Amino acid sequence: MVAVANRLPVHMGEEGWELSPGGLVTALRPVMATHPGAWVGWDGGTKGIPPTLPDSGIQLLPVGLSAAQVRGYYHGFSNATIWPLLHNAIEKPRFERAWWRAYQDVNAIFAQRAVTALGVHPSALAWVHDYQLMLVPRMLRDRRDTQPIGFFLHVPWPSPDIFARLPWREQVLMGLLGADVVGFHTDAYRANFLRSCARLLAGSGIEVRGSSVALPDGRLVATATAPISIDAEDFTRHATDPDTTSEIKALTEQFRGRTLLLGVDRLDYTKGIVERVLAVEMLLERNPQLRTGLAFLQIAVPSRDDVREYRQLRATVEQHVGRINGLYTEPGSDVPVHYLYRGLSQQQLAAYYALADALLVTPLIDGMNLVCKEYVIVQQARDGNGVLVLSEFTGAAVELPEAVQCNPFDVEGLSYRIEHALRLTTAARREALAAMAAHVRTYDVHRWVSDQLADLEAHGKPRR
16 A cells, blocks of 8 residues: 555654554554555655654655745645635635645645655555645546545535635546545535535536446546544553553542543634533533532644634633633632643543543534544443533534534533533443444444455446
8 A cells, every 4th residue: 555645654752753643544554564555745844754664664755845835735725725615614715826836736746756656566555645635646547547546535525515615626626536436434525525526527527426426538436435433442452551540540639529521622613612611611600519510621732833713713712711710710629621732642631531521522513533432432441431522513423323412503502412411320321332432343443444445446446
């Protein structure tokens, strides 16, 4: 396999180059370790990238980008145009032609790097990932006509009405249709993509046939629904590790006597963090006894600090946290809202997951959301009875119907759903937790990879 993704799967740690965290890296590493392959990705401006992935023979092929290319391709088109557009335009996308040109140029660089790798491994599958590289499949197809090519989108695909706002909509669709299989998290995202092709490519000789797209050259591009997941066994190990138990004891002392609500998110306007904080405020306003009996901890992982919208979001969240604590902290008591603006290790996260009485996963829209899957696995591994409050606008809501589902746009309604979750019986919590954990264990990230590769192997050959 030749994997093509925006970033390489390594970072510089305290003891040298380390494997980056994340489901995709965890899933692909064992597959690629048993088959000669390569990973193409941006080096992030870091020099001295190792030639292979640590403890494996997977070749790392870094893509170097200039500061101007990073501004146009990454901060511009990827994160200020395509990201908000694909997330239902909840933040207004910006359409800049210079950014589009940079996106085209950088996609061509990635494609050429992948072609080089495929020349060394001619029988390899090419698997391209995510919204930063949507032109790469067509560029690979133009260079290697019979190459098996897969693409997976890790974020939502909006309705045709929203996607049609993109001035370069046809070029992006044709870029994706260079693949043999285009994968999505949910049936709804896949249906939106097919509808976009039918509407926006009408008159070009392209025809949508069921779940496939027929092209004028005779190729038939398949689409697939494949919800990504986590390494359940890995999180079970973290949950039961003695060091995690020590962390839990310390946290238990800190939050003794309080019901703990937890939020864990990258700081992004799609995650509904402001709405969640305001819902907790309404809960405290309605229930004075909770001001000393409840603690809400929001872990916000830093993200895109150099983007104005993200700096404004951080300021807004922190202002609300300070205001709520000023209003509802009782004399001599701890504050009701705790806020951490930093990333945590998987072991630290496992400790918070284990202790939390409820996890609030309330994005305004999210392609999947793996935090909720991590939570149910850790809770079950620690014999917990935590409850999951889950936005209906996440891909995970389709897979985990046993969660307490909510509409995060209705802030007052969200506060009542949280209150309902806290009043569930222990038996009801355990039953829901068992069902959700069983699903995550059955459909873990390793099954996701094997299903994706099976689809690609089945469709990744000339089809007429």
